[in-house]
Amino acid sequence: xxxxxxxxxxxxxxxxxxxxxxxxxxxxxxxxxxxxxxxxxxxxxxxxxxxxxxxxxxxxxxxxxxxxxxxxxxxxxxxxxxxxxxxxxxxxxxxxxxxxxxxxxxxxxxxxxxxxxxxxxxxxxxxxxxxxxxxxxxxxxxxxxxxxxxxxxxxxxxxxxxxxxxxxxxxxxxxxxxxxxxxxxxxxxxxxxxxxxxxxxxxxxxxxxxxxxxxxxxxxxxxxxxxxxxxxxxxxxxxxxxxxxxxxxxxxxxxxxxxxxxxxxxxxxxxxxxxxx
Numbered sequence: 001x002x003x004x005x006x007x008x009x010x011x012x013x014x015x016x017x018x019x020x021x022x023x024x025x026x027x028x029x030x031x032x033x034x035x036x037x038x039x040x041x042x043x044x045x046x047x048x049x050x051x052x053x054x055x056x057x058x059x060x061x062x063x064x065x066x067x068x069x070x071x072x073x074x075x076x077x078x079x080x081x082x083x084x085x086x087x088x089x090x091x092x093x094x095x096x097x098x099x100x101x102x103x104x105x106x107x108x109x110x111x112x113x114x115x116x117x118x119x120x121x122x123x124x125x126x127x128x129x130x131x132x133x134x135x136x137x138x139x140x141x142x143x144x145x146x147x148x149x150x151x152x153x154x155x156x157x158x159x160x161x162x163x164x165x166x167x168x169x170x171x172x173x174x175x176x177x178x179x180x181x182x183x184x185x186x187x188x189x190x191x192x193x194x195x196x197x198x199x200x201x202x203x204x205x206x207x208x209x210x211x212x213x214x215x216x217x218x219x220x221x222x223x224x225x226x227x228x229x230x231x232x233x234x235x236x237x238x239x240x241x242x243x244x245x246x247x248x249x250x251x252x253x254x255x256x257x258x259x260x261x262x263x264x265x266x267x268x269x270x271x272x273x274x275x276x277x
Contacts, residue, residue, distance in 0.1 A: 010265025011274055012039040012139055014248045015056060019104050019269035022064065022097030024054045025112045026123045032136075033127055035271040039137040039177075040124070041247075044117065044163055046154055051088045052117040052166045058083050058143055058152045060094055064101055068093040084152055088116060104269065121170045138176045139199060139267075140167070142185040160188035164196070179223060183214040190217050199223045199245065208236045221245050223267075226258060234262045252276050 016028025017035065029040050045058040060081040065073040073081065073094075083091055097112035115123075117140070128135045142159055149155050154162065160178075167176050178189045179199035186198055199221035202211055205228065212218075222237045226246035237244040243264035249255050250269050255277055258266055268274075 008038065009259075010039055010137075010243070010245055011037045011271065012041045012245065012265060012267040013037040013271045014041050014267045014269045015043065016040060017269065017271050018101075019106055019250065020272060021108050022110060022112050023101070024056060024114065025097060026115050026120060027097075027110065027112060029120055029124060030127050032271050033124065033131075033133065035274060037136065037271045037274070039139050039265070040120075041139040041141075041267055042120070043141045043143050045083045045143055046159060046162055047083055047088045047091055048085055049087050050162060052163055053083055053088065053091060053114055054117060054120055055083060055114050056143070058148065060096070063103070064096050064099055066095040066098060072099065082152055083114075084154070117166055118170060121172055135175065138167075138172055139179055140176060141201070142178060142180040142182065142189070144180065144182045144185045146182075146184070156182065156184040156188040157191075160185060160192055164189065164192055167196075177220060179221070186215060186219060187217075190215075197221070201247070202228065208233060212240070218242060221264075223247060226254060229258060229261055229263065231261055238262075 013032030015023035017031040021028040021031045024042055032040055042054050043056045045053045045055045047053050059078050060073045062073045062075040062078040067073060092113040095111050096114055097110045100109040101107050144153050144156055144159055153159055167173050177197035177199050179201050180186050181201040186200060189198055198219040200219045202224035218240055221243045223245050226249045229246050234244055245265035246258055246263055247267040248269055249258060249266050252273055255266055
């Protein structure tokens with residue numbers, strides 16, 4: 001059986017608070033904490049020198065990135081900047097906040113870099129101590145695909161070990177869930193640590209049973225795109241002893257609909273909307 005999750009509703013700040021602050025940055029995670037999320041959702045890549053870098057893509061996205069010499073990264077050349085082929089020092093010379101994000105017009109623009117997981121945890125711990133606030137949970141995605149192996153990311157077994165070693169070193173293991181769309185990565189995590197929380201990300205329209213056949217264990221959380229959630233799926237997931245936490249929900253009416261269906265948490269770019277429910 002999966003590790004038993006906590007009973008309270010799990011509000012998760014997607015990439016911190018992407019709708020409000022540049023995604024996957026320290027200010028985004030602190031903003032989410034100020035809005036009382038339970039869990040900070042984020043994505044992991046691995047630098048050339050083995051650091052866990054918080055980044056949605058294993059490259060510099062053309063939507064948000066600026067090179068150290070002030071040039072906007074373009075759609076045509078973004079794949080020239082692969083994080084796994086760059087040192088942490090070189091990665092952090094890029095700016096990922098000054099341009100904002102056209103898809104999130106409310107997002108505050110600021111000059112900011114991609115942080116390491118170590119930086120995030122240190123900043124979160126300081127914030128919680130200063131504000132007399134409970135430390136949050138972490139939901140960290142392993143960004144992997146078969147076609148990315150070696151060049152864009154470590155193979156899943158190596159990626160899982162690097163991430164788990166860092167999570168343990170930082171002392172957040174009992175507050176961490178490892179998520180992935182890639183069953184290989186979840187299998188690798190489970191091979192190394194059978195009791196850490198895991199989440200199975202889903203964006204396909206395959207039947208629930210077919211998706212579950214790709215794993216040889218039951219994860220803690222089943223995490224589909226929210227438009228895939230039905231009352232039947234909620235029942236199937238709960239029957240397996242898992243929580244169902246859909247992504248990414250940015251309208252209050254959709255949040256209300258998901259809660260009415262009986263989901264166990266919600267991942268959102270706009271944690272400021274939580275108070276409207």
